[in-house]
Amino acid sequence: MILKDKLDNKKILFFSVQTFNLEKEIIKKLEELGAQVDYYDERPSNNSFVKGIIRVKRNFYQKKIDSYYREILLKTKNEIYNYLFVNRGEVVPEFFLQNFKKDHPECECIFYTWDSFTNHSHPTQILKYFDKKFTFDPDDAVKFNLNFRPLFYLDSFKNIYKDINEKSKYDLLFLGTAHSDRYTISSKVKEWCDLNNLASYCYYFIHGRLVYFYKKKFDKTFQLFDYKKLSFKSLTTNQILELYKDSKVILDINHPGQKGLTMRTFETIGAGKKMITTNSEIKKYPFYNTNNIYVIDRNSIVMDKNFFELPYVEVDKELYYKASIEGWLKCIFVENESKYWIKDIN
Structure with missing residues (x-):
């Protein structure tokens, strides 16, 4: 079945945390495909304080969360929905479902x-209420008997692919949320770039000062972060697209406890960029190519300047489509692709 036929004139109640405007891009694509979307932020508020409280001590904010979802129940009670689509499920309470x-x-x-x-366990308590369940993490897919589906790139990254800049401003680019050993690894890679006359740029984002000071106190890795280099x-x-346009290689540093591929992985596919990553799991995926992807050991970093000179090898058209946001939605709403991405997944 064609995705547009599946979604045309269908009404969707969509929950998602606000993450770099990705929720807006998902809504935009669903509406382009003919769906009507009612969207609610998963969190009652999206300010830095609330995000920090939910991440650090959600119980302190549970009454507000429950009140928020009771109001949504009242607002949606008399509406007719074809789909309830929950993305991430960080705080959606069981009574609401x-x-x-x-x-x-x-x-x-x-x-x-x-x-x-392993990062957010709350969704495991609500999985039983869903007819179709997907995760980007291959281990969670096996452990909890879920469909496996990695992430996607936005349509806007296709324009970068069509307009490759041969004279990039940066040889290496890192963009990411500040966590775990990211600062240590990216700093070492940046130092190597400096020694090898390669230009690099790093941008670290964190969800508010409360999160920073809490993590600095209780997480040893955060004690190494340079506060002045963090952005709230x-x-x-x-802005991300402009940085991609100006960069040759993207540095990807996955969370050490996470096997699923990051959004950066798929953005590099969409933009036709090369990538250096700490995630060795990428070798299991159909788009892995040593010309395009270089894997480093986060505990013993060894770089190779020759990688920066290797030509980019295009991925095939079917894979390029499946890696797009439309391909992602087609898998979720129309067909299961678990076996496509990792052949030996159970």
Whole structure:
């Protein structure tokens, strides 16, 4: 079935945390495909304080969360929905899903997460309420019997592919949320670039000062972060696109407890860029090519200047489509692709 046929004139209740405006891009694509979308932020508020409280001590904010979802139940009770689509499920309470399914028994409930359950375990308590369940993490897919589906790139990255800049401003680019050993690894790579006359740029984002000071106190790796290099404001999609245009190789540093591939991985595919990554799991995927992807050991970093000179090898058209946001939505709403991405996944 064609994706547009599946979604045309269908009504979707969509929950997602606000993440670098990705939720807006998902809504935009769903609406382009003919769907009507009612969107709610998963969190009652998206300011830095609330995000920090939810990440650090969610119980302190649970009453507000429950009140927020009771209001949504009232607002949606008399609406007719074809799909409930929950992306990530960081705070969606169990009572909301129980009551929503009673009010909308014909609605198909779909869950997706781009985080590992080792980082956020709450979704494991609500999985039973969904008809279709997806995760980007291959280990979680096996452990919790979920469909496996990695992430995607936005349509705007295709324009970079069409307009490759041979004289890039940066040889290497790192963009990412500040966590774990990212600062240590990226600093070492940046030092190597400096010694080898390669230009590099690093941007570290963090969800508010509360999160920073909490992590600095309780997380040893955060004691190494240079506060002056942190940004409490995320880059816009356009800013990210401009940096990609000006860069030759993208540095990807996955969370050490996370096997799923990051959004950066798929953005490099969409933009036709090369990548250096700490995630050795990437070798299992159909787009892995040593011309395009160089894997480093986060505990013993060895760089290779020759990699920067190797020509980029294009991926095939089918894979390029499947890696797009439309390909991602087609998998979620139309067909299961678990076996496509990693052949030996259970």
